Amino acid sequence: MPDTSATRVNRPPVPLAAGLHRLLFQAAAQPMLVFDPIADRILLANPAAGRLYGMPADTLAALRMSELHAGQMPALVVFTEAVLDKGHAWTRGMAITRPDGSDVVAEYDGTRLPPDAGGTLILLVATDQDDRHRRDVDAEADAYLKSGIAEWRRVERFFRDVERQNQLILRAAGEGIYGINADGHTTFVNPAAERLLGWRAEELVGHDMHGMVHHTHADGSHYPEHECPIYAAFREGEIRHVEDEVFWCRDGRPIRVEYTSTPIRDRGMVVGAVIVFRDVTSRREAEERLHAALAEVDALRERLERENAYLLEEIRTEVNHHHIIGRNAAIQKIAQQIDLVAPTDANVLITGESGTGKELIARAIHEAGRRSHRPLIRVNCAAIPRELFESEFFGHVRGAFTGAVRDRVGRFELADGGTLFLDEVGEIPLELQGKLLRVLQEGHFERVGEERTRAVDVRIVAATNRDLKDEVRRGRFREDLYFRLNVFPIESVPLRERLDDVPLLAAHFLAQTCRRLNIPALKLTRGDVERLTGYDWPGNVRELENVIERAAILASGGRLRFDLEMRDPPPAIPGPASPVAIAPMAGAAETATAESAAIITETERRNRDRQAIEAALSRCGGRIYGPAGAAALLDLPPTTLASRLRALRIDARRFKTPAGG
Numbered sequence: 001m002p003d004t005s006a007t008r009v010n011r012p013p014v015p016l017a018a019g020l021h022r023l024l025f026q027a028a029a030q031p032m033l034v035f036d037p038i039a040d041r042i043l044l045a046n047p048a049a050g051r052l053y054g055m056p057a058d059t060l061a062a063l064r065m066s067e068l069h070a071g072q073m074p075a076l077v078v079f080t081e082a083v084l085d086k087g088h089a090w091t092r093g094m095a096i097t098r099p100d101g102s103d104v105v106a107e108y109d110g111t112r113l114p115p116d117a118g119g120t121l122i123l124l125v126a127t128d129q130d131d132r133h134r135r136d137v138d139a140e141a142d143a144y145l146k147s148g149i150a151e152w153r154r155v156e157r158f159f160r161d162v163e164r165q166n167q168l169i170l171r172a173a174g175e176g177i178y179g180i181n182a183d184g185h186t187t188f189v190n191p192a193a194e195r196l197l198g199w200r201a202e203e204l205v206g207h208d209m210h211g212m213v214h215h216t217h218a219d220g221s222h223y224p225e226h227e228c229p230i231y232a233a234f235r236e237g238e239i240r241h242v243e244d245e246v247f248w249c250r251d252g253r254p255i256r257v258e259y260t261s262t263p264i265r266d267r268g269m270v271v272g273a274v275i276v277f278r279d280v281t282s283r284r285e286a287e288e289r290l291h292a293a294l295a296e297v298d299a300l301r302e303r304l305e306r307e308n309a310y311l312l313e314e315i316r317t318e319v320n321h322h323h324i325i326g327r328n329a330a331i332q333k334i335a336q337q338i339d340l341v342a343p344t345d346a347n348v349l350i351t352g353e354s355g356t357g358k359e360l361i362a363r364a365i366h367e368a369g370r371r372s373h374r375p376l377i378r379v380n381c382a383a384i385p386r387e388l389f390e391s392e393f394f395g396h397v398r399g400a401f402t403g404a405v406r407d408r409v410g411r412f413e414l415a416d417g418g419t420l421f422l423d424e425v426g427e428i429p430l431e432l433q434g435k436l437l438r439v440l441q442e443g444h445f446e447r448v449g450e451e452r453t454r455a456v457d458v459r460i461v462a463a464t465n466r467d468l469k470d471e472v473r474r475g476r477f478r479e480d481l482y483f484r485l486n487v488f489p490i491e492s493v494p495l496r497e498r499l500d501d502v503p504l505l506a507a508h509f510l511a512q513t514c515r516r517l518n519i520p521a522l523k524l525t526r527g528d529v530e531r532l533t534g535y536d537w538p539g540n541v542r543e544l545e546n547v548i549e550r551a552a553i554l555a556s557g558g559r560l561r562f563d564l565e566m567r568d569p570p571p572a573i574p575g576p577a578s579p580v581a582i583a584p585m586a587g588a589a590e591t592a593t594a595e596s597a598a599i600i601t602e603t604e605r606r607n608r609d610r611q612a613i614e615a616a617l618s619r620c621g622g623r624i625y626g627p628a629g630a631a632a633l634l635d636l637p638p639t640t641l642a643s644r645l646r647a648l649r650i651d652a653r654r655f656k657t658p659a660g661g
């Protein structure tokens with residue numbers, strides 16, 4: 001390339017003049033000079049330097065440095081010396097006045113060239129400070145612009161993400177959600193709302209929502225728009241929650257909804273509302289069914305209470321407050337006695353035949369007394385083996401006797417604070433009666449095998465079917481114990497002495513049995529009642545209860561079948577000389593003729609029965625059951641014979657022979 005602009009002056013250094021270096025020097029955009037500080041001469045100047053200094057490069061290369069900076073010599077000298085000294089230095093604020101009079105302020109960057117460049121030479125690179133400042137401003141603006149765009153993109157991305165999330169939430173929400181603008185027109189609808197209402201979003205968007213889905217009340221009356229709480233929500237700027245209204249589906253079907261309308265604000269202005277609703281049709285229906293069921297239960301309960309009150313009124317005279325059934329004066333008297341004695345702590349002795357209700361009376365006394373919150377402990381004295389009486393009553397400690405493998409609490413301790421019901425008290429062996437008396441007198445006892453004395457607070461209610469006074473007379477029962485027990489006597493009347501109660505009791509047991517056996521209710525006929533009252537009930541109420549239960553089980557076609565053996569007239573009294581005939585008792589009437597049948601009294605009849613039974617027992621060696629037993633001989637069911645034995649107080653064991661049963 002021909003050298004057109006670079007200027008060679010005086011002693012052009014060989015390396016600089018050569019090849020690529022020279023080209024670089026010439027082409028550089030940065031103004032450059034090479035000057036000799038000692039000779040104060042500019043040796044080389046590139047075209048860029050010419051543009052900076054406002055003159056052709058070769059004109060510039062012909063100048064002295066001191067000419068360029070006539071007014072700044074000290075600054076030039078300091079700079080030049082610094083370069084020569086350190087090899088490299090820079091300075092700012094070098095003012096240049098161009099030939100055309102314009103000024104430029106430059107920054108000089110000087111580098112001392114190596115000696116082989118041809119003496120003491122300095123390469124000066126000049127920069128127009130204004131130019132640099134402009135570039136800095138541009139670069140800064142550029143950086144601002146670039147970072148602004150990046151920030152804007154970030155914000156945009158953020159909003160896009162938020163929007164996506166909102167869309168996902170709107171889609172996933174189980175509740176129907178729709179938005180309306182300030183004109184009441186739908187702006188968006190989520191998929192749940194589409195599903196619930198049957199409309200597609202595009203059918204609703206842009207339309208008046210009230211007019212589409214909310215135009216009519218549940219009762220079919222018009223729902224004016226100005227009354228709509230959804231619109232009111234953004235007219236008044238308040239959140240509205242509505243529990244029970246209907247929205248109308250596309251197919252004209254109403255759904256019951258619960259919704260909340262929340263106003264949307266933009267810079268303080270209400271611009272619409274968002275409505276969140278859910279279909280509560282099935283919930284409301286379930287609630288209504290529940291209310292209806294509760295109302296029905298209430299109505300039923302009221303009716304039952306009324307009926308119950310009526311029934312109670314009906315049977316008040318039949319069942320007294322102790323659950324003892326009977327209108328008979330004897331029963332009324334017993335109820336009064338219970339009322340009288342129950343609140344006291346007095347000992348009670350109930351006497352009466354087996355099955356007449358002695359235990360029932362004992363329980364009634366306990367229930368009506370102040371001890372009712374504590375237990376009633378029953379001891380059947382007839383069922384305890386003689387050798388275990390003491391332990392049964394008072395308990396024992398381990399090892400007290402053979403078989404006492406652990407401590408045992410006696411009945412007295414169990415009944416502490418409550419009532420001890422001594423059933424069949426007449427059966428307590430004489431030698432133990434004293435121990436019982438001591439507890440009754442002192443309230444103290446010891447467990448068998450233990451020294452420690454224990455105190456108890458027990459009320460005693462005793463029962464017996466024996467004539468205890470007679471037992472005392474015979475020396476079989478301690479008189480002092482008898483008086484201790486017999487503080488308040490109650491006599492339980494046998495059923496045959498209150499036959500007027502039989503229909504009531506029978507009806508009661510029949511209803512109870514049918515309920516228990518879960519069989520359809522049965523009714524007593526007039527004939528049934530007559531048969532039942534015609535019987536003398538040796539087994540008392542218990543027997544009646546059993547007879548009724550059997551009859552209910554055997555009933556066919558709604559008719560009861562009674563198994564009563566002794567309902568017919570009794571057989572004739574045998575003459576004193578004649579041996580007691582053991583005739584089948586049930587068949588006696590058939591064998592009796594009008595002539596042979598004598599008129600006999602009740603006592604005579606009972607004696608006659610007693611003799612017949614005793615004769616049969618004696619023949620059978622005391623055996624009751626089985627083909628060789630007395631029941632078979634008398635043609636009676638064994639259970640009936642057992643009842644009669646109890647009623648007549650016949651002890652079958654008396655007739656026992658080594659061969660008998």
Ligand SMILES: Nc1ncnc2c1ncn2[C@@H]1O[C@H](COP(=O)(O)OP(=O)(O)OP(=O)(O)O)[C@@H](O)[C@H]1O
Nearest residue numbers: 323324325326353354355356357358359360541542
């Ligand atoms: N007046 C009554 N009202 C209702 N049920 C009664 C009546 N009298 C007796 N009973 C019933 O008859 C059955 C026999 O009564 P309970 O056991 O009280 O007689 P008891 O005299 O204690 O007999 P036992 O001396 O054999 O122990 C029981 O089921 C009892 O509920």
